[in-house]
Amino acid sequence: MSRAKAPYIAPAERAAPDLDSGKYLVMWQGPNHPGITGNMSLRLVIEGDSVVDCETHVGYLHRGFEKLMERRLWMQNFPLVCRIAVPEPDFNEYCYAAALEELAGIEVPDKAVWLRTLSLEMIRLASFLMWIGGQAGAFGHGTIAQWSVTMRDYVLDLFEELTGGRIYHMYIIPGGVRGDVPAGFLRRVLETMDTVRKNLDDIELVMFHNVVYKMRAQGLGYIPPDWVDQYGITGPNARAAGLPRDLRKDLGYLAYPRLSFEPIVGTVSDAFERSRLRLLEMYQSIDLIRQIVDMLPARGAFRAKLPNPLHWKIPAGETYVAAECTRGEYGFYVVSDGGDKPRRVAVRGPSYTHGVALMERLARGVNIADVAGLMVSLHTYPPEIER
């Protein structure tokens, strides 16, 4: 516990470049720009072709979730929460449901726990697959996106079978899950995992052994290990810097303590290492899904009995529930005042720190052509920044 653990780094105060000097060019990247993840924008100040200063502008997707949730009954929020992070909705559902169960003291049946784990792990895989397409695309490998997005679609097909929805599943409901596995579903899961795995081998070959990708990604956006706490970095971005922090291990939520896996840790957190790490995490996800399918209890209840949702009052209290999503720590902070509506629900999205503060810091000095690649390598999803 020494002071050296968290050394002082000057935060976002910086000397603004003198724009009138004629040396610099101000350029907006986004919101309408192919090299940007989702709908957000970067205001870049450029000298030659390197970035001197970067400012992120978010809010294009702000819908005011946290306000809307205060206006709705506890149960009415359940279809709303998944829309906070579009490519990875299940974490919202899980965190919200778990927070409610904690506050209301509801016991979740064992089968539901396993099904939740399955759905979270599957969406992690899907989200990673989507990401790798973006990462490769940002460095000019369009082919990878053609493969990986299709693979993601196969995973989404599984979700469709399980939950009825492709993108938004609304599966993890407070008290359990919304349905049991359909007949033959688990076999199809395993088949899909085989397909995805085979495809991942191809992706590894084409992407990670490719000299263009190596030369562009190596050394880009290096995160020193002591920034991790300083900037609140979590997830693969932190693990790539050598810190074995994985909430699935640390918090041991759901069925994760009963699965065998180790956090994957890298050495130098640059864009290349981060992407390699995420590739390994995809393999890990596939492995975990196989384990879950093996250990899933065949019978049992999948949902606890809930009180009438119209009069469902949750005892006053507060809790913070976090889970390890693909980007890092995803959390819901729920405060109840004993009424039938939440007092406050705050969402902690990992992109919040990665996409704003960290991105602004890392973008300085980067070549303008690499900004998109850098942004993707931090794995940000704008909808969870502004909510």
Add this chain to the structure above:
Amino acid sequence: MSDKHSIPGPLANEGLPLAERGLFCDAPPRQYQRANKITEAFWNWARAQSLWILGFGTGCGAIELRPLMTSRFDMYRYGIQPRPTPRQSSVFVIGGYASVKTLKRIVRSYEQMMGPKFVVALGSCTINGGMYWDSYNTIKRIDQYIPVDVYIAGCMPRPEALLAGFQELKRIIRAGRGEGQNEYARKFEWYKANQKQVIKDWNMPDYNW
């Protein structure tokens, strides 16, 4: 800046600082003059065969464009492909809810698109506000602000629904009913008034093509 620009039209880019007003157009958009019937029919056929959509993911719906662009659903086989800039695109896909901040960019991008241009709006959010009917930051119907040719209902619409929507759009264009652009020119003042009612800090050009 020449004198010509300082004589304002009915709406004269008043949201801009004086020095910048001259940089933009000073006249409202005009309606499209049709050629004779046969030529127009041929052109409409040609227009319908190559729809270039603007790659601007404005809401949740944007996520279904990825599968659509890649090999599983592959919209290229219908002559549809994404373009990076509004100047090259002819179809604007509004991917769901539009916050006020995005609406500003939607209006500007829409106006910058070359005619003939068409708008496809996805999801219940664009139709009547959807989930966010009581949100303080999202508009409830997009056709108050820009004309819409095809709505695709759903929350969110599947890629197949999107493909069906594009087929419908093609049918509309071939039949010469893709009138959004003309409608925008005809009811320009009305659209502008609506836009300004929502976008409280109007600091962009009124005429911008």
Add this chain to the structure above:
Amino acid sequence: MKELITSLANRYGVRDWKDLKAGQAACFVDSGRLRDCLRWLRDEAGYAHLSFATAIDQLERGVFTLTYALRNHERGHSLLVHSEIDRTRPVVDSIHRLWAQAWTYQREMKEWYGIDFPGSPRVDEEFVLEGWQGPPMMRRDFDSLAYSDATYAERPGRASSDPAEHMKRELYPEEQA
């Protein structure tokens, strides 16, 4: 843990320690000592990771509750540090020098609640809104529906029923009697 509680209480007058669940606790500190307390937690107690910072509007009591969630990764423990400030004079010390991402949260709180953090970078700039003229919208006395109805045109034909009433009618008819 005992040690931590007593030294926090002795140094910064931290009170109301409450264990929320295994690996999570909450405590309360006066807003004047908030920054020093957070600094001590970060440097000396190992709570080096700031998960998030947010505010809760307690309209009835006329205060904003600030919440800072810290995590000690070595011990696997998170701590929610609360503090309260007056709703009419919402000014708190900025912690942007403690954590490099904290200014984003502060900017958000400034825009959403109107809580000021003097000295925090770009705190007065708009964060997610643009051209917003209403009051800070996360305050509980701001009515989102009324604002939306007044501002955005609605498509005729959309019937909005009160969800609770509707559910009662459609799903639980037996309760009507």
